Amino acid sequence: AQKVTQAQTEISVVEKEDVTLDCVYETRDTTYYLFWYKQPPSGELVFLIRRNSFDEQNEISGRYSWNFQKSTSSFNFTITASQVVDSAVYFCALSDPSSNDYKLSFGAGTTVTVRA
Amino acid sequence: DVKVTQSSRYLVKRTGEKVFLECVQDMDHENMFWYRQDPGLGLRLIYFSYDVKMKEKGDIPEGYSVSREKKERFSLILESASTNQTSMYLCASSRGGSDLLRYEKLFFGSGTQLSVL
Numbered sequence: 001a002q003k004v005t006q007a008q009t010e011i012s013v014v015e016k017e018d019v020t021l022d023c024v025y026e027t028r029d030t031t032y033y034l035f036w037y038k039q040p041p042s043g044e045l046v047f048l049i050r051r052n053s054f055d056e057q058n059e060i061s062g063r064y065s066w067n068f069q070k071s072t073s074s075f076n077f078t079i080t081a082s083q084v085v086d087s088a089v090y091f092c093a094l095s096d097p098s099s100n101d102y103k104l105s106f107g108a109g110t111t112v113t114v115r116a
Numbered sequence: 117d118v119k120v121t122q123s124s125r126y127l128v129k130r131t132g133e134k135v136f137l138e139c140v141q142d143m144d145h146e147n148m149f150w151y152r153q154d155p156g157l158g159l160r161l162i163y164f165s166y167d168v169k170m171k172e173k174g175d176i177p178e179g180y181s182v183s184r185e186k187k188e189r190f191s192l193i194l195e196s197a198s199t200n201q202t203s204m205y206l207c208a209s210s211r212g213g214s215d216l217l218r219y220e221k222l223f224f225g226s227g228t229q230l231s232v233l
Contacts, residue, residue: 004158006158009156033219035221037222037224042226043125043204043206043226043227044224044225044226044227045159045206045208045222045224046224047221047222047223050219050221052219091158091159095219103161103164103174103175104161104222106151106158106159106160107158108156108157108158109158
């Protein structure tokens with residue numbers, strides 16, 4: 001069963017608009033890590049953020065911000081004032097200790113297109 | 117700059133061929149991974165290795181094997197390529213230690229788009 005759900009397949013916005021990417025996860029464990037990765041057209045996934053299950057503080061890094069809510073098992077990602085360079089596929093991922101084999105479970109990804 | 121390098125960006129092979137995908141990392145990482153990426157399915161783990169000559173099956177190991185003779189190199193082998201193995205293949209690495217493995221961020225290569233005709 002898929003453990004990370006990214007319900008939005010594609011999002012298209014005009015430059016300077018904000019865009020929020022949803023991520024919902026499932027795990028039985030109380031200790032876990034969540035990640036976001038960006039995959040630009042070059043193909044190489046780039047790490048954006050890691051958050052552990054005990055730290056529910058929201059985080060802001062430049063135009064990026066993350067909203068982690070354990071009550072709804074969500075770890076949403078917002079790009080503020082989007083730019084064309086933000087066009088990419090974004091993946092949410094979960095490290096699931098309950099699986100006992102050290103795997104990262106990735107969501108299906110959300111393709112973001114920012115138009116000039 | 118740290119790097120994970122995959123030998124080919126695009127590869128076209130025929131059904132039944134033996135295919136080697138090579139990956140090299142220069143970060144002295146213990147852990148290396150092979151994923152395949154398909155539209156709508158995200159990334160699925162094929163195999164991973166947490167040490168030289170060690171390998172573990174991921175979610176979809178059927179039809180694949182791997183080799184890790186040296187720490188920096190992790191090869192994915194398609195023994196007899198089939199059309200359903202047409203996909204983007206991504207190699208990744210992370211720092212070592214078995215307990216750290218699950219929490220460490222991954223460094224990815226640029227991928228190999230394999231087409232099996």
